[in-house]
Amino acid sequence: MELKLITPHYCKLGFADVDRMLRIEEQVYTHPWSRGNFADSLSSGYEAYGFRNVELDLFAYFVVMPILDELHLLNFAVDLSYQGQGYAKLLMGKLFAYTNEQAYSSILLEVRRSNVRAISVYEGAGFAAIGVRKGYYPAHDNQREDAIVMRRTR
Numbered sequence: 429m430e431l432k433l434i435t436p437h438y439c440k441l442g443f444a445d446v447d448r449m450l451r452i453e454e455q456v457y458t459h460p461w462s463r464g465n466f467a468d469s470l471s472s473g474y475e476a477y478g479f480r481n482v483e484l485d486l487f488a489y490f491v492v493m494p495i496l497d498e499l500h501l502l503n504f505a506v507d508l509s510y511q512g513q514g515y516a517k518l519l520m521g522k523l524f525a526y527t528n529e530q531a532y533s534s535i536l537l538e539v540r541r542s543n544v545r546a547i548s549v550y551e552g553a554g555f556a557a558i559g560v561r562k563g564y565y566p567a568h569d570n571q572r573e574d575a576i577v578m579r580r581t582r
């Protein structure tokens with residue numbers, strides 16, 4: 429897979445990045461995070477990191493919440509126009525570096541059962557399914573969708 433000819437700037441994100449994250453959310457998720465979800469996460473001290481392009485425009489990010497020695501991946505997204513070019517893999521590498529630096533023992537995440545693309549990215553990065561949360565996510569027409577719980581140990 430070829431990367432676009434830009435070198436992303438990897439950086440820590442904060443409240444000033446929420447507007448841009450919201451625009452990406454609305455492009456890529458059927459049930460995007462709200463401004464309140466981002467604000468609550470950052471106010472709680474959860475950390476967000478991402479990639480900016482040469483114009484310093486944010487185009488990919490993740491949000492993590494520590495639970496004891498485990499890191500919970502709450503959000504992971506790539507702007508639609510940057511998808512399919514290897515940036516998820518690149519950002520996952522940054523997440524693993526962060527996990528190692530902070531000495532977390534493992535990373536845990538939930539993903540919609542229907543999100544085969546994300547599941548394939550996570551499997552490729554060494555995550556394995558460890559369980560199912562029935563009806564965890566809201567879905568269309570007042571339905572619910574299962575979450576696959578995945579973990580990767582360091």
Ligand SMILES: CC(C)(COP(=O)(O)OP(=O)(O)OC[C@H]1O[C@@H](n2cnc3c(N)ncnc32)[C@H](O)[C@@H]1OP(=O)(O)O)[C@@H](O)C(=O)NCCC(=O)NCCS
Nearest residue numbers: 429456504505506511512513514515516517539545546548
């Ligand atoms: C999931 C997501 C982060 C992947 O980002 P991306 O930048 O397109 O991913 P990459 O380009 O790094 O591709 C990673 C792998 O996924 C594979 N892939 C790409 N499209 C795919 C598809 N439609 N189905 C299955 N696998 C796919 C690629 O082949 C690549 O693997 P390879 O390099 O071994 O070929 C992105 O699609 C996204 O932001 N989706 C919406 C948000 C989301 O669902 N996040 C996860 C929430 S739990």
